[in-house]
Amino acid sequence: MAKNTLIVFSGDLDRAMAAMIIANGSAAMGNEVTMFYTFWGLNLLRKPEKVKVEKTFMDKMFGRMMPRGPEKAKLSKMHMGGMGTRMMKNTMTKKNVQTLPQLMESAQALGVKMVACTMSMDVMGITKEELIDDIEYAGVASYLAEADEGNVNLFV
Amino acid sequence: MAKNTLIVFSGDLDRAMAAMIIANGSAAMGNEVTMFYTFWGLNLLRKPEKVKVEKTFMDKMFGRMMPRGPEKAKLSKMHMGGMGTRMMKNTMTKKNVQTLPQLMESAQALGVKMVACTMSMDVMGITKEELIDDIEYAGVASYLAEADEGNVNLFV
Amino acid sequence: MAKNTLIVFSGDLDRAMAAMIIANGSAAMGNEVTMFYTFWGLNLLRKPEKVKVEKTFMDKMFGRMMPRGPEKAKLSKMHMGGMGTRMMKNTMTKKNVQTLPQLMESAQALGVKMVACTMSMDVMGITKEELIDDIEYAGVASYLAEADEGNVNLFV
Numbered sequence: 214m215a216k217n218t219l220i221v222f223s224g225d226l227d228r229a230m231a232a233m234i235i236a237n238g239s240a241a242m243g244n245e246v247t248m249f250y251t252f253w254g255l256n257l258l259r260k261p262e263k264v265k266v267e268k269t270f271m272d273k274m275f276g277r278m279m280p281r282g283p284e285k286a287k288l289s290k291m292h293m294g295g296m297g298t299r300m301m302k303n304t305m306t307k308k309n310v311q312t313l314p315q316l317m318e319s320a321q322a323l324g325v326k327m328v329a330c331t332m333s334m335d336v337m338g339i340t341k342e343e344l345i346d347d348i349e350y351a352g353v354a355s356y357l358a359e360a361d362e363g364n365v366n367l368f369v
Numbered sequence: 370m371a372k373n374t375l376i377v378f379s380g381d382l383d384r385a386m387a388a389m390i391i392a393n394g395s396a397a398m399g400n401e402v403t404m405f406y407t408f409w410g411l412n413l414l415r416k417p418e419k420v421k422v423e424k425t426f427m428d429k430m431f432g433r434m435m436p437r438g439p440e441k442a443k444l445s446k447m448h449m450g451g452m453g454t455r456m457m458k459n460t461m462t463k464k465n466v467q468t469l470p471q472l473m474e475s476a477q478a479l480g481v482k483m484v485a486c487t488m489s490m491d492v493m494g495i496t497k498e499e500l501i502d503d504i505e506y507a508g509v510a511s512y513l514a515e516a517d518e519g520n521v522n523l524f525v
Numbered sequence: 526m527a528k529n530t531l532i533v534f535s536g537d538l539d540r541a542m543a544a545m546i547i548a549n550g551s552a553a554m555g556n557e558v559t560m561f562y563t564f565w566g567l568n569l570l571r572k573p574e575k576v577k578v579e580k581t582f583m584d585k586m587f588g589r590m591m592p593r594g595p596e597k598a599k600l601s602k603m604h605m606g607g608m609g610t611r612m613m614k615n616t617m618t619k620k621n622v623q624t625l626p627q628l629m630e631s632a633q634a635l636g637v638k639m640v641a642c643t644m645s646m647d648v649m650g651i652t653k654e655e656l657i658d659d660i661e662y663a664g665v666a667s668y669l670a671e672a673d674e675g676n677v678n679l680f681v
Contacts, residue, residue, distance in 0.1 A: 371673050373669075383534075383565070384534070386564075387532075387563060387564060387680075390644070390665055391665060391669070394664075394665035394666055394668075395669050398666065398669060446565060447590065456583070456586070456587075457648075459583075460583055460584075460587070460648060460650075461648055463583075464647055466648055520672075521669070521672045521675075521678050522678070523532070523679075524680060525534075
């Protein structure tokens with residue numbers, strides 16, 4: 214059994230989809246897969262609803278400016294004020310490609326380990342209550358230990 | 370002999386050049402190199418001329434909005450309405466750096482395997498007739514099998 | 526002792542920070558780490574002050590348009606004319622996260638090898654005098670030789 218790790222740095226719809234398609238494919242082949250969500254990627258782990266948490270003014274600002282969950286992710290190119298992203302989503306649905314939220318659920322069902330980068334959480338002022346369930350929390354040392362055992366380690 | 374794989378996710382001129390320079394360098398050293406073109410990267414494999422194919426309205430729209438071939442690729446930064454990209458191309462030509470189309474040709478001549486991601490083709494409504502010759506077609510499982518044998522696997 | 530390589534392609538503040546955090550973490554764990562600065566990433570190695578060098582008109586233009594050193598790096602998202610980048614920097618300082626210039630210094634102190642891509646230097650018309658001290662100079666063949674020995678090789 215091989216081991217794969219993916220650093221999900223980007224929160225863009227297209228990059229996140231690429232990461233999730235690789236993760237699902239790898240897990241389906243019986244591999245052990247770990248995804249580290251860091252920087253903008255952390256937004257993909259946020260619950261879609263607003264969670265009430267005590268925060269500093271700055272942390273509140275960041276929280277409001279950044280998308281909550283995969284449903285809100287935008288294309289890195291051709292977003293075109295929302296039209297391009299909508300077009301792409303429609304097309305994918307018509308062609309029976311799983312949506313990003315579906316891919317994330319299916320990955321979790323397949324046992325893909327999802328890890329939120331605690332340093333990014335701290336910087337962006339995001340708390341555990343705001344993130345989805347069944348994920349883990351760790352820092353760069355933990356990532357490196359896992360990647361060291363992996364043979365396909367990607368930064369997306 | 371080592372094996373390298375590159376996922377060419379981006380269709381940007383600068384990222385595509387980086388990928389091609391690595392692929393050419395690696396192949397020249399005698400390594401086995403496979404490049405997987407997916408999402409925006411798929412546009413790099415498109416023939417520069419318009420190919421007549423039956424398509425849905427949506428697929429036609431996508432096809433028209435996205436660049437056909439490496440000649441049309443733009444810088445991810447400092448494109449500046451075309452001026453930056455033109456400047457960069459001129460400079461590279463003056464300094465005897467191979468252009469992106471030349472790098473792609475030379476990679477194929479060196480035996481670099483170019484693979485079009487069939488799922489991306491499906492989503493973007495791109496057919497085999499629209500892509501250049503001497504490439505292969507595969508999905509994520511095929512990528513993972515190759516990357517598993519590789520020791521340098523990059524996502525560009 | 527494991528070996529890690531990072532291609533620092535991007536000069537964006539967020540991506541550069543991710544690369545540096547991984548590099549510092551890995552070096553602190555006793556690993557051998559090499560960072561290859563190429564394309565926009567090369568700008569991170571530039572001295573902050575203007576260095577007088579004979580250049581062609583084109584090279585001067587490029588030199589002026591691109592940021593000199595990590596202090597000038599901008600966020601890839603939410604830069605918002607400087608406001609977002611400033612906000613993020615302030616937040617990181619308040620939360621005791623090392624700044625990008627500090628991370629680079631600390632990486633060098635930990636023995637991380639920093640390599641400037643000579644081909645990028647040539648294309649951008651950047652000379653050794655304009656880059657910081659204690660770095661090395663090499664091309665893609667040298668990168669590939671090192672990555673071949675590494676087990677975690679990322680393209681950032």
